[in-house]
Amino acid sequence: MNIKSIKSEFPIFRQKTPAGTDLIYLDSASSTQKPQSVIDSITEFYSSHYANTGRASYWPATESTRQVEQVRKNVQQFIGAKSETEVVFTSGTTDSINKLANSIFNSDLWKGRQIIVSEMEHHANLVPWQIEAERHGLNLVAIPLLDSGELDLVAYKELLEKPTALVAITAISNVLGTINDVNKICRLAKAVGAITFVDAAQLAPYAGVNVEYLCCDFLSFSGHKLYGPTGIGVLYGKQDLLNQLPPFAFGGGMITEVDIEGSSFRDSPFRHEAGTLNIAGIIGLGAAIDFVEEVGFETIQSHEDELTIDLLNRLADIEGLKILGEQDRRGPLISFTIDGLHPHDLSTYLNESGICVRAGHHCAQPLMKKYQIPASTRVSFGVYNDMNDVEQFIKALKGAYEFFL
Amino acid sequence: MNDRLKSLYQTVILTKAKDKKFVGQLESYTHSITAYNPLCGDKYELQIIVEDDVVKSLKYNGSGCSISKASTTVLCEKLEGCNAQQVLSGIAEFMEIVDSDASRNAEEITKNEELLAFAAAREFPERKSCADLSWKELQKQFNQLFPYHSKE
Numbered sequence: 001m002n003i004k005s006i007k008s009e010f011p012i013f014r015q016k017t018p019a020g021t022d023l024i025y026l027d028s029a030s031s032t033q034k035p036q037s038v039i040d041s042i043t044e045f046y047s048s049h050y051a052n053t054g055r056a057s058y059w060p061a062t063e064s065t066r067q068v069e070q071v072r073k074n075v076q077q078f079i080g081a082k083s084e085t086e087v088v089f090t091s092g093t094t095d096s097i098n099k100l101a102n103s104i105f106n107s108d109l110w111k112g113r114q115i116i117v118s119e120m121e122h123h124a125n126l127v128p129w130q131i132e133a134e135r136h137g138l139n140l141v142a143i144p145l146l147d148s149g150e151l152d153l154v155a156y157k158e159l160l161e162k163p164t165a166l167v168a169i170t171a172i173s174n175v176l177g178t179i180n181d182v183n184k185i186c187r188l189a190k191a192v193g194a195i196t197f198v199d200a201a202q203l204a205p206y207a208g209v210n211v212e213y214l215c216c217d218f219l220s221f222s223g224h225k226l227y228g229p230t231g232i233g234v235l236y237g238k239q240d241l242l243n244q245l246p247p248f249a250f251g252g253g254m255i256t257e258v259d260i261e262g263s264s265f266r267d268s269p270f271r272h273e274a275g276t277l278n279i280a281g282i283i284g285l286g287a288a289i290d291f292v293e294e295v296g297f298e299t300i301q302s303h304e305d306e307l308t309i310d311l312l313n314r315l316a317d318i319e320g321l322k323i324l325g326e327q328d329r330r331g332p333l334i335s336f337t338i339d340g341l342h343p344h345d346l347s348t349y350l351n352e353s354g355i356c357v358r359a360g361h362h363c364a365q366p367l368m369k370k371y372q373i374p375a376s377t378r379v380s381f382g383v384y385n386d387m388n389d390v391e392q393f394i395k396a397l398k399g400a401y402e403f404f405l
Numbered sequence: 406m407n408d409r410l411k412s413l414y415q416t417v418i419l420t421k422a423k424d425k426k427f428v429g430q431l432e433s434y435t436h437s438i439t440a441y442n443p444l445c446g447d448k449y450e451l452q453i454i455v456e457d458d459v460v461k462s463l464k465y466n467g468s469g470c471s472i473s474k475a476s477t478t479v480l481c482e483k484l485e486g487c488n489a490q491q492v493l494s495g496i497a498e499f500m501e502i503v504d505s506d507a508s509r510n511a512e513e514i515t516k517n518e519e520l521l522a523f524a525a526a527r528e529f530p531e532r533k534s535c536a537d538l539s540w541k542e543l544q545k546q547f548n549q550l551f552p553y554h555s556k557e
Contacts, residue, residue: 019407344445344470348532352410361446374446374468403414404471
């Protein structure tokens with residue numbers, strides 16, 4: 001698949017926006033557009049062999065079950081897990097973290113210990129841990145940010161001197177773009193016996209995931225940020241840990257024996273997948289993984305890096321514009337502020353040129369407070385973006401300067 | 406520049422957003438209202454002096470987009486000196502102006518150009534919450550400001 005012509009794989013770009021322009025989509029860090037192959041896989045599934053998965057012994061249930069378990073194997077390979085039993089389907093990263101936090105901290109066993117997050121976490125990788133800490137008497141602390149937009153790993157080591165139950169960290173900041181040294185963070189956590197969780201929502205579509213390399217106990221990513229459908233995500237966990245954890249939810253499909261007096265539960269992954277799965281979502285996720293693997297992460301990364309570097313260079317010349325973070329390693333996104341031009345006014349202006357950017361706090365209020373800004377504008381790239389998108393964006397940005405300033 | 410944008414960002418709005426007349430702190434005040442949109446982060450603190458059932462003075466501080474800022478300035482301008490009944494009807498009028506489901510045209514509601522400028526929010530539903538941010542909060546807190554006034 002040629003990266004130059006990859007936009008044509010995404011039907012949404014064939015139409016004009018209500019403003020009569022081409023669609024210039026620069027918000028992939030929020031959610032990516034969908035290639036035809038993903039859309040077709042879902043239509044095909046519903047049209048040709050839809051049935052619930054699980055124990056039914058008739059066709060098409062056998063076929064849908066086979067496909068779901070095939071995707072589970074594909075996910076296992078995609079993330080480098082040891083076994084497909086380490087792959088639990090959830091509705092997305094937020095769902096994964098909520099379920100995991102709730103299951104790990106289901107008692108006061110960890111009372112008095114701490115949970116370590118970082119100051120750059122998305123609310124999804126902060127609030128669920130915060131709530132469990134409050135409920136069960138743990139202390140939630142955050143690895144501070146350096147001015148560069150990188151995590152202060154010296155401070156992190158100091159934090160680890162106190163008894164630590166768990167370290168939850170994002171692989172790539174959804175606001176700063178910072179690529180964290182997850183391997184190091186997890187190894188340091190492991191050395192003190194802490195459980196590790198990695199939020200790979202931004203990492204997965206940019207560089208793929210390898211749980212062995214990242215050295216984590218748990219990890220999650222979302223289908224919809226990986227060119228797949230909404231409402232599907234993956235929670236990876238080490239097999240023994242997943243089997244020890246109390247089930248995430250209770251109901252059909254996850255039990256071994258049920259009596260009115262009590263029930264017993266299956267092993268992972270079924271243990272944690274109560275009820276009917278998002279089967280079409282899983283099929284779509286499978287097609288999305290096929291898509292990114294066909295393009296290849298080397299190609300994706302170098303393509304998006306090229307766009308990011310080009311945009312960084314162009315933004316550097318613009319007066320009154322301040323880029324958040326000056327780290328060396330950056331994912332495919334840039335957040336910035338402009339003196340006297342509010343992000344929402346800018347994004348409304350850009351929308352009239354068919355340009356989609358994100359304005360706001362990006363679900364990372366602690367980070368915004370750290371930078372003492374109420375909001376910022378974020379541009380993020382996906383495989384379908386090209387230099388023309390960057391050019392149109394810069395052109396419109398200059399127009400906004402003239403209009404507002 | 407297209408006409409849609411021009412209608413949203415009329416000179417009135419851009420001017421009122423930069424107008425510092427009501428920006429700042431009152432030395433003392435009877436009420437403080439925080440208008441906050443958690444989805445976008447726009448946040449203003451309105452400081453108000455209510456005396457003898459009349460809004461004597463208002464100031465605001467905080468940050469947000471030019472639409473929410475302009476709208477908060479206009480709120481202060483329009484409601485300064487108003488009694489409870491006038492505040493109530495002023496809020497109702499503004500809410501109708503920005504409401505895309507309202508049965509009346511904005512021009513039928515008011516002739517005031519500064520208020521009419523916000524009618525463009527009808528065309529930009531995603532920006533309505535900017536236009537009515539402070540007004541909505543004031544509406545919510547009305548009974549705090551005028552505890553003896555019945556809305557009936």
